[in-house]
Amino acid sequence: MAQLPEYAIIVAGGSGSRMQQALPKQFAEVAGKPILMHTIERFHRYNPEVRLIVVLPQLQLTVWRALCQKHGFNLSHRTVAGGATRFGSVKNGLKEVQGEALVAVHDGVRPFVETGTIKAAFGAAALYGSAVVAVSPKDSIRELTQEGSRAVPRANYRLVQTPQCFRASILRRAYEQPEQECFTDDASVVEQLGEKVALVEGSYRNIKITTPEDLVLAEAFAREMSNQG
Ligand SMILES: Nc1ccn([C@@H]2O[C@H](COP(=O)(O)OP(=O)(O)OP(=O)(O)O)[C@@H](O)[C@H]2O)c(=O)n1
Numbered sequence: 001m002a003q004l005p006e007y008a009i010i011v012a013g014g015s016g017s018r019m020q021q022a023l024p025k026q027f028a029e030v031a032g033k034p035i036l037m038h039t040i041e042r043f044h045r046y047n048p049e050v051r052l053i054v055v056l057p058q059l060q061l062t063v064w065r066a067l068c069q070k071h072g073f074n075l076s077h078r079t080v081a082g083g084a085t086r087f088g089s090v091k092n093g094l095k096e097v098q099g100e101a102l103v104a105v106h107d108g109v110r111p112f113v114e115t116g117t118i119k120a121a122f123g124a125a126a127l128y129g130s131a132v133v134a135v136s137p138k139d140s141i142r143e144l145t146q147e148g149s150r151a152v153p154r155a156n157y158r159l160v161q162t163p164q165c166f167r168a169s170i171l172r173r174a175y176e177q178p179e180q181e182c183f184t185d186d187a188s189v190v191e192q193l194g195e196k197v198a199l200v201e202g203s204y205r206n207i208k209i210t211t212p213e214d215l216v217l218a219e220a221f222a223r224e225m226s227n228q229g
């Protein structure tokens, strides 16, 4: 079968409220450049042919253009205005995907995703239609109950990351559904259709930069990666 074109929708349309900084966290600098540039570079390194759709807050499109100029960032990508929620942002990005394809949805604030992870996620989506990257929890897990809480077997759980990769036809159908509160990622939206989602092994380095201490970790990971060349 002919290989399907590959797209990456990089969602960076959020405000980063948990980071508590004026500038959205995707523009915060790590190792001298905005986090979002590191993320885009990761996908370009995986495959220079991958079609990159970057979703940004409507009011930050000009800020991003200025940052690209300042940093001489010229990797080709299309920008799209985001929605009020991640769901809305993915939906807007998806409008730019043409025909049947494999589509990775990736958080703009996960700049340390490894090439092997992206490759494995696209590969599993080509085979099964839907695939998400996940890791085993390292801590014990308790479920909150009416009485308080109780231990649950952590071997039964996975922590979900991105990329989350899908055939475009599945993802389009999924994002035609009305948004629900339980849609915290793309897999939950796709699963609502009755589709099965395959799990792909992720990496503990593929952190989502969310709160201020994540920036300290991010600097350390960036330093380690630049030492590895
Ligand atoms: N309306 C939104 C909300 C989130 N995102 C993106 O989805 C990813 C994961 O979301 P999260 O870490 O929650 O980012 P924010 O919504 O920006 O952060 P917060 O919840 O702290 O405000 C981020 O890359 C974020 O930019 C998006 O594209 N559009």
Ligand SMILES: C[C@](O)(CO)[C@H](O)COP(=O)(O)O
Pocket (backbone or CB within 6 Å): 086, 107, 160, 161, 162, 184, 185, 186, 208, 210
């Ligand atoms: C998509 C995601 O990164 C998978 O772990 C996560 O669900 C995003 O959640 P957030 O509340 O938007 O940070």
